[in-house]
Amino acid sequence: MTQLPDQSRQRQSENPRRVIGGFRFKRKGGIENFPWHADPLLRSILMAAAPEAAEEGNRYAISGQTATMIVAAGKVSASVLGRASRPYQLEFHFSTWSPEEWERLIGALSAEALYSARFLVDEMPPTVATLAESLSLGAPLVPSKPGGKSASDPRTTCTCGGQQPCKHAVAAMHILVERLETEPLLLFTLRGMPPKQVIERIQERRTLSARGESHAHPLPSAASDHSLAPPLASQLEDFWRPGRRLHDYAARPAHPHVPYALLRRLGASPLGGKFPLVGLLASIYDSLRTRGLRARDGDPPNGT
């Protein structure tokens, strides 16, 4: 067990400024007994920090000096108020997995139904860490090499200019780890991909391997209505002729032509591209109408 800073030796004279509504480290068990996916992160930063920094960082965390914290893919930014009037801005830069590494991991995770099931209820099975290890990804699931060097994981920076990890980093890490305890999937964010996306990609993969492909368009309900096609063995006497519903179909008037109906129903693209996609599609639909009408009049599709 790592020896923790002795609180009785704290200097009482210079208390930090109070933060109203800051994140307080209120955990009952203190820093003990964090689960496997959170513990190494806190333990390693306390080890890496100078004893005073570790000790003061712990006190800062308890008194709620962390004013803001934003968790983004591969990066956590926080502001921590110390004795100075302005808060220090600090950042944790985690090693992220490359798209290829993610692809490998998601491939492995989608091989078992267990993972997506657990992830859906916000649980992180311990085997994910071993899986990540066995795939020899560039970084382990749980980061445990904090420091100021470029190879550190996370690499910490702070506007206080002190040696890293500084007490501010230690304080912010308390808060992050406390959150991690209840939101274990946050680890994926730290490694570069939000958990929601991980889950989606796993499910995507699973459908892909179940169906052979995955697609953006929904299927009509007729696609899954198996009653429409009775077993072949029951149709031996009438094996070659189209059924009578072909006449129903032929009698149904074609879709009335409403120019650009689908495009207008779609509205603006949510994909966030800059290229005027909808505009180009409109002109494409014009071409399609012309071409389709020609084909209708008997000009064969591959006519040219």
Place this chain on the structure above:
Amino acid sequence: MFVLHANWSGSALHLWGESLSAARLGHTASRTAAHPWGTAAKDLTAALDALDAGLGSGTPDTLRLLLPHLGGAAPQVLPSSKLAALLGRVSDDAETLTLEPCTVPSIRVAASHALDRILKIRSALASADGMIAAGHDLEWWYSLADFSVNAVADQRVVPTVIQEQGGGFRGQWRPWLNDSDTNESVADLIASMPAVVRAVDGADGQAWPIVDGFLAAATDSLVRDSLVAETYEDSIEACDPTTDPHVSWLTGLVRSTDAIRTGRGGAFDLLRGARGWLGLLDEAREARALCLGLRLEEPALDAADTGIDATWRVHFMLVDPETNETVIDASALFSRGDARRRGAAQARDEELSGMLLQELARASRIWTELDDALEEERPTGIDLDTRRAYQFMREMRPILLEAGFVVEIPSWWGESTSRINAHLLIDSPDELPPMMSQGARGAALGGGLQSLVGYRWQVTLGSQVVSVDMLERLAANKAPLVRIGGQWIDLRPEDIESALRFLRGHPGGTMTLIEALRMANGIDGPPEALPVAGIQATGWVRQLIAGDDGSESFRLTEAPSAFKGTLRPYQLSGLSWLAFLDRLGLGGCLADDMGLGKTIQLIALLQHERAVSGGQPVGPTLLVTPMSVMGNWRRELQRFSPELRVHIQHGLDRPAGERLRSAAESADVVLTTYAITVRDKDDLQSIPWRRVVLDEAQYIKNPPTKQTAAIRAIQSQSRIALTGTPVENRLAELWSILEFCCPGYLGSQPDFRRRFAVPIERNRDPKSGERLRHLVRPFVLRRLKTDRTVISDLPPLVEARQHITLSDEQTRLYEQVVKTMLQQVDQAEGIRRRGLILSALVKLKQICNHPSHYLGEVAPVAAAKEANAADGGKKIDRKKPAGKRGAQQATAKPAALPSDETLDPLDAIDAQENLAAPIVLPPAALEPARSGKTQRLMEMLDEIVAAGDSALVFTQYRAMGHLLVAMIRQVLDVDALFLHGGTAQGRRDELVERFQRGDGSTPIFVLSLKAGGVGLNLTAANHVIHFDRWWNPAVENQATDRAFRIGQTRTVNVHKYVCTGTLEERIDQMIEQKTELAANIIGAGDAWLTELSTGQLKDLLSLRRTGMEGGE
């Protein structure tokens, strides 16, 4: 020759064939389960290349299919339905079928060329005859191909993203199938997919992957090829697909390759984003408790401004999507949100306003004007100026409706009366032009259609006629909607433009009636896109175009007095119509349903014109009929109008040249056949006819044959076509018929095809259909048995004899058998004499049915026995226990006769029950024209099936039943049900159940009189045909009662076939006249005949010549 089939396998189209010759030779499968008749790849390639040299033939491959086999130790593959028809194969229900794998050579066509191939095959097979026959499954592929072409033409396609296992992301164009009506079409296509289409081994009989695979490939190739051809790729050339998801998607959509290029990990985001976006289209389907309603209210009548700045208001409301009823108006919802409403009521209001806002937000994605409303705290509606209101009605409304909103707009919108319309005004005198009323002989053909009428055009806005000046003022105004006389008019700028051009270009004048009618229906004339609202006329033209509605104007008060029949009210109005057209020198087509009495109406017309002319000769009518119904015509003419002089132009000794001319001149009606019309064309064309009438006018086929040309070249004042087929659904037939009776009226054939046939038949365009109906209405009269005016006139049961003329072959055979028998009988006595008579009787009946029935081409086993029987009764000892109709027979015949019962037709059926199945009939056996009866049966069944009716066909002979089923299959392409003495009980029930389902898939039921004449309930049929006669009215009536019984809701038509001049007719007459002899006949089998003297026999059996035999 081979039958072509198509399958979808491994993302490619496979074409394969069954060779007719291999099947004829009876090749059987080898142990490798190769299809014994599979067409070799090189033959397929050669034949397909011959169809269209430019195809690029595809790759030889092999297909493994699960096909029905005839069970047993070594299962034999069954021919497809098409091949079976070509072979004349009759399936027997004794067969047990199993599904077995079988491989067949195929030509693999890449997915990107699949649509092209299907469409080309269709058009090539439609025009070519020869090497390839289309399998029935191809019909289904044609529909699927049309579906994908229509989806592209209607812009019902969407781009999508597809990730395949193994990683690659592709762009694809697909039809959008999730709107409820499209989904329903897809369900229909899947449900109607022939089993063989999903019979690829290993594909698990699944339907959707085939539909999905083909639709996606067809749509994508059609779209992509056209985008590549138009170089859409250039528009994204300078853009970076790694940073812009739009560009990235387009890389997979507009280039000839479908791979999507993206930055790292971007493809997945694109897939997800595209899924979310396309998902928005699906929202309309999601069940919502309440949806947004938008109600457009037009400016008040007394509003200050009714022009371009008028204020229109769209009110918001919440509507129940189930009932389309307004639950609450937004204004009501928000105005009651005050302090007095508390608790639950208030919570409910808050929930409702939440829903309203959510729906408004959803709608604003489509109709962006709503954004303004959403900025308000309590949006209740938005105001629009006239231009925006117009845009809302014309453009936004259909989209909003599709997206699942409810939109209400003023009722005048979309009505033709609220658009600019052109009206054609025709002036014609009240009296008919003198040339027509006199009916001058030798008048030019179609004189009526070519007569000149005065005309002018009018343009109207609403109910107001407008001048050029006013139109010009409106054009300057540029308002899309104007209010004229309190009514809003949809004033599209393009409409004004065309109206102006139109009025300046068409000052009026005279034109022919044909031009006027075509123009009034928007066919010819003004090319400008101005809707022609209609035609208004004075005088006789008004009567013509008034159609059925105005039938009062030419109603006759009564039938001609010399007419010996009673016309039902609808027949009287049919006569009036014919007489009216006739007075104008116009032709027409009487297309009443079978059984409504077209013959009688036409005969009444002939009688009528004699009454009108007051005894003056009016000139002869040439009546052209199929050979099989000629006797019927002759008989009906005699019965209803005995004073009409009829000359029958038929037979070897028919007159020619001058003799024919004088025969025609001294006759009122010259009755002849289609075949004779061709042979005697020179003589017939030189006679000035009063009128030419074609019965079964569908014989005038297209493309024009020698026969058609010969008939069209006959000079007459008017032409009338009679047909019972639903001409409105058979457009090629309609054109041919109208081209005969109203030459030029429907335009040239290609023009008609382009303008009507393709849009109606292939694109199911209701507007074109409506226009065509309007156009032909003055010249086609078709009443259905189900029409209300007709149905009240009809008795529940209509019985009629069909008098059938024997074919030449039948005549020859018949006379030969009678002659031989009479010689032999004269010298024989006792048992031998009786045997001779009975066997001859069977033969004569068979000859009346079909020569091949007699000659033993039908069923070798049974025929051999009968042939033996014919040899003087050596083997008449078929094992059949006696005593079925015991007492009478016992008294009527000496017990010493071993043969009499077996020759009872009903027993003959049972004697044949051990027929080997399956039976393959030689092609000649299936030739309907060899027998007047089968010829007539095919004509009648064709009309019955086309009209959506169904029929029971009774025959005494099982072998004849087999022949009929095979013939029906080959000639009409319909699988008839067949029930006979050998049908097992379970199978009987199944057949009856299938027929009674009445879904149109099995409209014909052939039954043996003995097995099917009692006990069954077959009320789905409304026609009963007694193909051969069992001389016992009680037995026949019992059979008729299968259809005519409780549960029958329609009129039942009973057709009894009787061959003219034969013993059939003679005995029929005896029964009808209740002669003394008849009492012996009924119920007595054929035994009584054996007691007749040779003289009596001769009188009864020998063929009575009527002048209609021996056409050669």
